[in-house]
Amino acid sequence: MNCVELQASLAEIEHGRNSEQRNHLNTCEECSALVVELDSIISAATELRAAEEPSPRVWNSIEIALRQEGLIRPQRPSRSLLPTFGSRWAWARWMVPAAAVLLIAVGVYVRQHSFTREIVRDLRPKPPVSDMAVAGLNDDDLLQEVAQLSPAVQAQYRDNLRHVNDYIRDAKSVVADDPNDEEARRSLMEAYQEKAMLFELAMDRSLP
């Protein structure tokens, strides 16, 4: 069983985990973390049982949104729309809309947690994206490129490289604080643009 199969099977579990799932969870940190996260959502959601039940209209809106996102499939005729509460994992079906409500309520906060974002958008884990992967901007390449220049010029490039890396770090931080901040996102783009320009100038400078 691979990660995708396990994650697809989570909502179907009625009575604990089977051996295939247990084997996979023992060897896969990410899926194991996913299950832990779901467990925590389930336990938190039980506290919501006492809360006021949303109107059917709310549930319908959530269902429509989730269908449009492809997060839930059309119901089979033989199954009830509402899952039973008789098993531990059946709560997970309720937790999908519940999690959606939570996501809406704490949207910005949730977006900072990549794991939860993965649940909403794509269950497959993705590796972190580095500067190099984004734009091929490897600091070592730059320093190597200017290595034959005078020590003073090399120092200028090192200094500018440090500054532009600070710029990118700060811009990322502000975007993380408020992903909806258009100006912050633009600043991040500009920071990368500055770094790209530094590389471009270094390449030009090193030409004969």
Next chain:
Amino acid sequence: MSGRTFQVAVVGASLAGTLIAGTLIGEAQSVSTHKDYRFNVGARAGVSVNNPYGSISVKPSTGNVVLIDAVLSSDKVEVDNNLVGNRVEIQSHLLAGADAQSGRVDYEILVPADASITLHSSTGPLRAERLHGDVTLEGSAATVEIRDITSAHVHVKTLNGPVTLTNVQDGHVEIDSLSGDVTLNGVTGPLVQVISTSGSINYIGDFGDRGDYRLTSHSGDIEATVPDSTSADVSARSVRGEVHDEIPLQPKTHTWFVIKEGSAFWGTMGRAAVSSTVVLRSFSGKIHLRKRTSK
């Protein structure tokens, strides 16, 4: 004069002659030389100059002609020139052993005022004036000076070279400098954008009308000095720096970012109907919007 004295004099004269000849030969190798080039071009010609070491200055010519005066520092550099269609291409060609001194070429260039120019030099300085064609200047440490440009795209990139634009009207201006200071004096147009990492940005002018002005620096200070007649929607934010506003602004009733006293402001000055949009943004630099004092 005795025979002994005469022999000494002859030997001495020979040595002196040898030394003088050697010196003259050495000077011949390093003496600067002038090269002149002339190209007849059509309207809206393109002129590009790539000069690793040395200055480039461009001014308008009379008529559709490109005149180039190149001063070569030594015989370790030569000038390659080419006319391709309506485009003149000039390249300082460094020969073996050339360095920043011996490979230097200084250009004085006259182009039709409507020509588009592209200048590149690591050391500069780079200058362009009284043109209305597009201007693209790039140089790592080059000082860049642009003045009296109208209705043109102006693009500048430097590493640490300072950039000064004076009287650029109706321009589409984009300046990128990592650590060079940028000064804009009387620069207006549909788009005026300056991005700097650690350099300061100094804008002096009225922000035109209905333009988009964006001045961004990561750690450099940003200062805008405007006259009373200015009409602009001005937003300023510094993440960790201070923001000062000497001009009373009509505050925005609806903002999409939190206006934190001392680190951000957003408001309108002058007539909103013709106002430009001005965004001043820094992370750790100071931002200062000040009123220009009367002369």
